[in-house]
Amino acid sequence: MKNFQIPNSGAKTRGSKYTGQSIKPLPIHILTVGKTRSPGVQLIVKDYMDKIKPYCPIHDLRIRSNPKNSTDPRVQIESEEMGFMNFIKQDDWVVMLDENGIDLKSEEMADLIGDAGTGNKGSGSRMVFCIGGAYGHGMKVRERANLRVKLSSLVLNHEIALVVLVEQLYRAWTILKGQKYHH
Numbered sequence: 001m002k003n004f005q006i007p008n009s010g011a012k013t014r015g016s017k018y019t020g021q022s023i024k025p026l027p028i029h030i031l032t033v034g035k036t037r038s039p040g041v042q043l044i045v046k047d048y049m050d051k052i053k054p055y056c057p058i059h060d061l062r063i064r065s066n067p068k069n070s071t072d073p074r075v076q077i078e079s080e081e082m083g084f085m086n087f088i089k090q091d092d093w094v095v096m097l098d099e100n101g102i103d104l105k106s107e108e109m110a111d112l113i114g115d116a117g118t119g120n121k122g123s124g125s126r127m128v129f130c131i132g133g134a135y136g137h138g139m140k141v142r143e144r145a146n147l148r149v150k151l152s153s154l155v156l157n158h159e160i161a162l163v164v165l166v167e168q169l170y171r172a173w174t175i176l177k178g179q180k181y182h183h
């Protein structure tokens with residue numbers, strides 16, 4: 001049997017271009033669709049959000065799912081999109097989570113938080129992460145987003161996407177602070 005070599009095994013903890021620098025902690029707002037959530041998911045999300053809070057303010061906001069109670073996916077997407085657009089302000093740094101977005105390494109997620117906090121990619125007062133509903137995002141959010149990011153090549157349930165996102169945000173902050181979580 002051939003030995004399988006783990007990439008980067010034995011390597012030192014990898015960092016961000018901002019590791020060790022002072023980063024302005026822009027408040028993070030995570031918007032998800034649906035008022036109810038599985039209790040197991042909620043426990044994990046709360047656990048990571050509590051871990052992130054010492055680094056930056058973080059808020060978990062819920063958009064009403066299918067407010068027009070329509071059977072037409074287009075109507076559902078457009079009505080949910082209103083919830084996102086009503087929340088987003090002009091100077092927000094908006095990251096849309098999308099299965100067809102760009103693929104970021106964890107260190108690049110840390111760079112993204114650093115860029116937003118230092119104003120290197122334009123000024124902003126909040127970071128807003130948008131996770132869509134059952135049929136995904138509409139055109140307005142797509143056009144407004146500063147960046148579209150994928151978390152996996154797999155399509156994830158929106159609650160699973162939230163779990164992955166909060167873990168990656170926590171990981172990003174530990175990378176920025178040079179702490180021993182990311183190896």
Ligand SMILES: C[S@@+](CC[C@H](N)C(=O)[O-])C[C@H]1O[C@@H](n2cnc3c(N)ncnc32)[C@H](O)[C@@H]1O
Pocket residue numbers: 096097098099100130131132133134135136137149150151152153154155156157158161
């Ligand atoms: C059930 S998915 C919607 C799938 C739909 N086909 C679409 O086009 O977005 C619900 C939401 O979870 C998030 N999501 C699902 N898979 C993802 C992935 N691989 N990367 C990033 N976000 C994802 C997106 O925000 C998506 O709008």
